[in-house]
Amino acid sequence: MAQAGAATRPSDVALEIEALRTLDDLQATAPQVHQLIDACAGAAGETKTADIDAIDSAASDDRATYMVLLRLREGLISGDDARIEQDEKELSDLEEKSQVNFSPRITGSMPARAAAEKIVRLFSAQQIAALIAQRNEDVSDPTEILVAALSQCRGMKVADFQAFNQDVSDEIADLVAGVGTRPNRSIQVRTAALMRTAFRMQPEDFDAQLPDLQDKAKDLTKVAAGMALRHWVQWEMVQLLSNPQLDLALTERSSWGTQTTSASQESP
Amino acid sequence: MNISDAKKKLVLMAAIASTCLLGANLSPIGQNAAASVVSAAHRRSTVSVGGAPRRVPYASPPASVPRTTHLANPKSSLRERAPLAEKHWEHNGWLKTGAIERHHFWLTGPFDHFWHARLFVLRHERLFWWRHHRLYDLYWLGQGWEYADWWYYGHHPSTRPANENSTANSTVAENDSTAPVATITAAAEVRPSDVALRNQALVVLASLQLTDSQLTTVRGALDHLSLAGDAVDSDVIDSLVAQNPSCGVAINRLYRDLVTTNDQQTAADEETLLQLQDKFQFNAESTVVISDDAKVQANVIFDTLTPKQIAQYMALRGQIVPDPVEILMDGLDQCRHVSDADFQEYSRCLAQRIAVLDAGLDDNVNQPIIIRVKQLLAEARPLSDQQFAAQRNDFQQEAQRLVIGDAIDVITHAVQWDLATFMANPQAKAMTDVRARQTESGA
Numbered sequence: 001m002a003q004a005g006a007a008t009r010p011s012d013v014a015l016e017i018e019a020l021r022t023l024d025d026l027q028a029t030a031p032q033v034h035q036l037i038d039a040c041a042g043a044a045g046e047t048k049t050a051d052i053d054a055i056d057s058a059a060s061d062d063r064a065t066y067m068v069l070l071r072l073r074e075g076l077i078s079g080d081d082a083r084i085e086q087d088e089k090e091l092s093d094l095e096e097k098s099q100v101n102f103s104p105r106i107t108g109s110m111p112a113r114a115a116a117e118k119i120v121r122l123f124s125a126q127q128i129a130a131l132i133a134q135r136n137e138d139v140s141d142p143t144e145i146l147v148a149a150l151s152q153c154r155g156m157k158v159a160d161f162q163a164f165n166q167d168v169s170d171e172i173a174d175l176v177a178g179v180g181t182r183p184n185r186s187i188q189v190r191t192a193a194l195m196r197t198a199f200r201m202q203p204e205d206f207d208a209q210l211p212d213l214q215d216k217a218k219d220l221t222k223v224a225a226g227m228a229l230r231h232w233v234q235w236e237m238v239q240l241l242s243n244p245q246l247d248l249a250l251t252e253r254s255s256w257g258t259q260t261t262s263a264s265q266e267s268p
Numbered sequence: 269m270n271i272s273d274a275k276k277k278l279v280l281m282a283a284i285a286s287t288c289l290l291g292a293n294l295s296p297i298g299q300n301a302a303a304s305v306v307s308a309a310h311r312r313s314t315v316s317v318g319g320a321p322r323r324v325p326y327a328s329p330p331a332s333v334p335r336t337t338h339l340a341n342p343k344s345s346l347r348e349r350a351p352l353a354e355k356h357w358e359h360n361g362w363l364k365t366g367a368i369e370r371h372h373f374w375l376t377g378p379f380d381h382f383w384h385a386r387l388f389v390l391r392h393e394r395l396f397w398w399r400h401h402r403l404y405d406l407y408w409l410g411q412g413w414e415y416a417d418w419w420y421y422g423h424h425p426s427t428r429p430a431n432e433n434s435t436a437n438s439t440v441a442e443n444d445s446t447a448p449v450a451t452i453t454a455a456a457e458v459r460p461s462d463v464a465l466r467n468q469a470l471v472v473l474a475s476l477q478l479t480d481s482q483l484t485t486v487r488g489a490l491d492h493l494s495l496a497g498d499a500v501d502s503d504v505i506d507s508l509v510a511q512n513p514s515c516g517v518a519i520n521r522l523y524r525d526l527v528t529t530n531d532q533q534t535a536a537d538e539e540t541l542l543q544l545q546d547k548f549q550f551n552a553e554s555t556v557v558i559s560d561d562a563k564v565q566a567n568v569i570f571d572t573l574t575p576k577q578i579a580q581y582m583a584l585r586g587q588i589v590p591d592p593v594e595i596l597m598d599g600l601d602q603c604r605h606v607s608d609a610d611f612q613e614y615s616r617c618l619a620q621r622i623a624v625l626d627a628g629l630d631d632n633v634n635q636p637i638i639i640r641v642k643q644l645l646a647e648a649r650p651l652s653d654q655q656f657a658a659q660r661n662d663f664q665q666e667a668q669r670l671v672i673g674d675a676i677d678v679i680t681h682a683v684q685w686d687l688a689t690f691m692a693n694p695q696a697k698a699m700t701d702v703r704a705r706q707t708e709s710g711a
Contacts, residue, residue, distance in 0.1 A: 125625075125678035129589040132582045132679070139579035226680040228575040233676060 010059030011052040012245055013069045014102045019249035020076035022240045024084070025134040026127045033254045035122055036240075037247065045109035045242030051101065058100040065094050069102070077252050108179070112241035116179045116234040119241065128233060139232055142175040142221035146191065147214050150198040154206065165195045171235075176223045179234040190220055460509035460516045461502035462695060463523050464552050469699040470526040472690040475584040482572050483704055489565040490697045497562060497692030499554035508550050515544050519552060527702060558685075558692045563629040566688035570680075578683060589682045592625040596641065596667040597660075600648040604656065615645045626673050628681045629688060640670055 028036070059066040068090045075083035095102055120128070132139065149168045153161055169191035170183045177184035198206065198213055206213075223231075240246060478486065509516040522537040541552055573581075582589070599618040606614050619641035623634035644666060648656060656663075673681070690696055 120676070121674050123675055124591050125589050125675040125682070126591055128675035129582050129586050129679050129682075132579045133586045134583075136576070136579035136583040139576050141574045141576045144574075144576070224571065225573045225575045225578055226570070226676070229578055229679070230676040232575060 009056060010066050010069060011047075011055040011104060013066075013073055014055050014104055015047065015106075015243055016245040016249045016252075017069065017073050017076060018103055018106075019240060019243045019246045020073065020253065022131070022236065023249065023253060024076050024079065025131045026123055027130060028123075028127070028253075030254060032122055033250050036119070037250045037254070039115050039119060040112075040241050040246045040250065043109050043111040043115065043241040044244040044246070045112060046107045047244065048105040048107075051104035054100045055102055055104060058098045062094075062098070065098070068094060077249075106239055106242050106244075108174075108235075108238040109242045110181055112238045113179050114181050115241060116237040119237045120230075120233055131233070131236065132229070135236075139229065140171070140175055140235075142172050142223065142228060143218050145175070146172055146194070146217040146221050149195060150210070150213050150217060153195055153199045154203075156199070161195075161199050165192050165199075168195060172221060174235050174238075175228055175231050176221055178227075178231045179238055187220065194220065459502065459506055460519055461499060461505040461554055463519050464505055465499055465554055465556070465693055465695040466699055467519065467522050467526055468553055469690060469693045469696045470523070470703075471585075472686065473699060473703050474526065474529070475581050476573070477577060477580055480707060482569075483700070483707065485572050486569055487697075487700050487704060489568050489691065490700060493559075493561050493565060493691060495559055495561065496694035496696075497557040497559055499556050499694065501551070501555055504550065505552065505554060508548060512544075512548055515541075515548060515550070515552075518544050529706075556689055556692045556694070558688045560631070562688045562692035563684075565691045566684050567629060569687050569691070570684050578679075581683060582679070585686065588686045589679050590625070592622050592671045592678060593664070593667045595625075596622055596644070596670070597664060599641075600644060600663050600667075601656065603645045603649050604651060604653075611645075611649065615642050618645065622670070624685050625678050625681050626671050628677075629684050637670060644670075 023033070023036075026032075059069065068087060072084065072087035072091055075087050091102060123131075145168065149164070153164055156164060169188045172191045173183035173185075173188040176187050194213065194216055201209065243249075473486075476482075509519070518537065518541045522534065522541055525533040525537050545552055595618070599614075599622075603611060603614060603618075619638040620634075622641050623637040626637055627634035644663065648659075648663065651659065671678075
């Protein structure tokens with residue numbers, strides 16, 4: 001059952017689920033939730049319109065999808081692991097069926113980027129290790145991303161390539177140099193230039209020069225694994241803080257905690 | 269500089285090299301002879317490709333040496349026996365296991381070539397050549413094929429293991445060359461604690477999900493270790509298994525399924541072993557003493573990993589990441605109840621653990637933390653329960669102040685520590701060789 005004041009647009013529910021997933025993976029405690037409530041004020045970022053539209057349209061067409069989203073949100077708020085697992089599986093099946101990604105992309109806001117390192121320090125090593133373990137398949141290797149992107153960009157329309165190039169170079173800059181108030185300019189520019197070179201090549205030239213391009217990509221993304229992991233965690237925190245539905249997720253999670261605490265105190 | 273000058277310079281350098289290395293006991297005539305031999309050797313080791321002379325990395329052996337002694341793999345069974353390797357050898361001098369042939373055989377850098385040039389002078393002596401190949405066989409290919417002791421310019425290297433019994437313990441398996449991996453079973457005569465150590469090594473290898481080149485790096489790093497660590501609680505495991513055979517069966521079964529990468533069965537075996545550990549109150553994971561060498565090599569391995577591999581490692585071995593503040597607080601509480609005899613060791617181990625988690629494997633960096641942790645433990649030790657409860661918050665604040673690294677630092681250091689434990693594991697080399705053979709055979 002959705003609680004009073006809860007988000008009702010499917011895309012808002014999806015965003016809230018994203019925030020709740022991170023809080024669940026981190027096993028955030030009540031004091032940490034309160035500190036996050038303070039930190040997220042004014043840190044909301046923008047979401048990709050295309051992703052939002054796709055989610056809203058998919059959930060409007062299929063009532064069952066919307067219900068799964070609501071159930072998953074409730075499960076995440078209450079921390080019911082069995083229920084979460086079942087609903088996550090259902091949502092994953094729906095994603096596959098409808099070809100819609102129910103995790104909308106969020107652009108990191110500047111306040112969120114500035115606060116990311118401080119937020120990482122809020123959590124213990126065990127909590128961060130749990131987050132990394134839960135999302136081990138999502139952990140990004142900058143070299144892997146850039147090498148794959150060099151081939152992926154081939155054959156794109158110019159407008160699509162520009163957006164893709166921007167996203168990739170921002171991500172590489174953040175993963176290699178860390179999350180500052182904005183992506184590292186030097187790495188961003190060099191990544192974008194390498195991508196443009198790959199995009200503009202004739203097919204036969206590209207095939208011949210691919211090993212060279214890959215070597216350049218490896219040089220550009222050279223960073224110690226521990227450091228890359230640190231930057232990835234910072235980026236996850238930026239995503240969390242920039243989530244427009246984070247404040248709602250935090251409020252619901254903290255109020256649910258209060259309800260259960262008071263309920264357990266009342267019980268004989 | 270023309271070609272003639274270059275040749276003269278080369279001959280001169282070779283003469284200086286041979287004089288320096290062979291010592292001052294050579295007469296001037298001997299030096300000249302050495303120079304001419306080196307020069308001849310240099311000519312022989314030069315091949316002509318398309319008219320241009322090209323140095324080959326090593327020269328062909330003399331005709332007097334039987335062909336079988338200088339084949340790449342003179343005995344086909346040698347590689348098959350690689351898992352029988354015992355990696356800690358006893359040396360008198362500077363020689364190190366696995367590195368020996370790199371130092372004075374034809375390998376990587378100019379320094380090695382320099383040494384090689386000198387060996388070239390000596391290679392005409394059949395006995396020397398034979399022994400040298402013996403070295404190559406033992407260290408590079410076989411690693412423990414048989415023992416050899418000899419004299420080498422004032423040094424007395426030996427391939428004898430520090431503990432000869434450990435060779436018997438290393439008889440891992442019934443190793444059929446036609447089915448080298450699938451038929452591996454724990455031999456009955458192997459000590460349970462050694463099988464447990466193998467399990468530890470195999471779990472780490474499985475969790476790292478190494479690529480072929482990374483596995484080669486790990487093998488190289490293990491070759492460079494001078495000594496493996498000792499497992500301090502082997503006797504505890506052995507005696508417990510002697511009293512409760514079901515524990516031994518569980519350890520052996522886990523080993524068999526780990527070696528054959530039977531993942532589903534491995535999970536069930538681990539569960540069974542955990543239940544037995546709870547029931548009999550023991551820990552099947554031995555504590556291995558970690559040497560400085562192992563720490564250095566652990567960092568080498570860590571540097572080759574990708575962030576994804578570390579994340580996967582976390583997913584499978586997340587339990588290796590503790591909270592240093594929590595450990596310290598528990599330690600401050602518990603140290604009040606250990607005996608005086610145990611306190612020193614308890615204090616040393618806890619201080620090292622906290623320091624590594626906080627500041628990494630570098631002893632120079634973490635020394636101040638070790639000192640401070642020991643001070644805190646010494647302060648807490650005489651306190652009664654009431655006094656400790658009263659001062660708990662102060663200790664907590666002090667512990668938090670002491671832990672300067674953030675969560676990612678602690679995770680990184682915990683993984684490095686786990687890798688150092690793996691590197692020090694006396695069974696790591698044999699298990700890595702097993703994995704390598706599996707990879708080669710496509711199993």
